[in-house]
Amino acid sequence: MNTSSPRAAARTVDAAQFRLALSQFATGVTVITTRLADGSFRGLTASSFNSVSLNPPLVLWSLGEAANSMPVFSGNSHYVINVLAADQGALAERFSRRTDDPFASTDYELSRTGQPILKGVSAWFECHNRSRYPEGDHVIFVGEVEECAVQPQASLIFHGGRFGSTESTVK
Numbered sequence: 001m002n003t004s005s006p007r008a009a010a011r012t013v014d015a016a017q018f019r020l021a022l023s024q025f026a027t028g029v030t031v032i033t034t035r036l037a038d039g040s041f042r043g044l045t046a047s048s049f050n051s052v053s054l055n056p057p058l059v060l061w062s063l064g065e066a067a068n069s070m071p072v073f074s075g076n077s078h079y080v081i082n083v084l085a086a087d088q089g090a091l092a093e094r095f096s097r098r099t100d101d102p103f104a105s106t107d108y109e110l111s112r113t114g115q116p117i118l119k120g121v122s123a124w125f126e127c128h129n130r131s132r133y134p135e136g137d138h139v140i141f142v143g144e145v146e147e148c149a150v151q152p153q154a155s156l157i158f159h160g161g162r163f164g165s166t167e168s169t170v171k
Contacts, residue, residue, distance in 0.1 A: 024159070029047055031092065032082070088156055111126045123151070127144060
């Protein structure tokens, strides 16, 4: 059954306006980490994280198709999604830049499959790299959660081009 609707004749979305509109949606901030075959680690900051399913437990995140780390995350069997705590803005910035080794000054422990779990995070999800879907200029990764943990605390958010915290949310 095809549920798609006919498209409008012409798009009127301006890229700058689209980016500005998206910035009004507050998102959580994560660092996705994995271990390479040579034993080194790779990580990147991502705010494109969401739940997909409770049964089986599935989550998703996306990565630009031109990203240098695309072959690493596409080819690895597992990764960890680290949900950053409110005081981890510097960590988000460190993993958002190209540096020689962002893990050199980062505290972490290893998961059961040897993936790096960042210390002090609000939550983490160790995922089997279940599937990938190319869409637009990104690839959507769906991970099957094999293990997770939570440390209830305020989390880091990104809104309007700035970091914030869930501490200021209405309770």
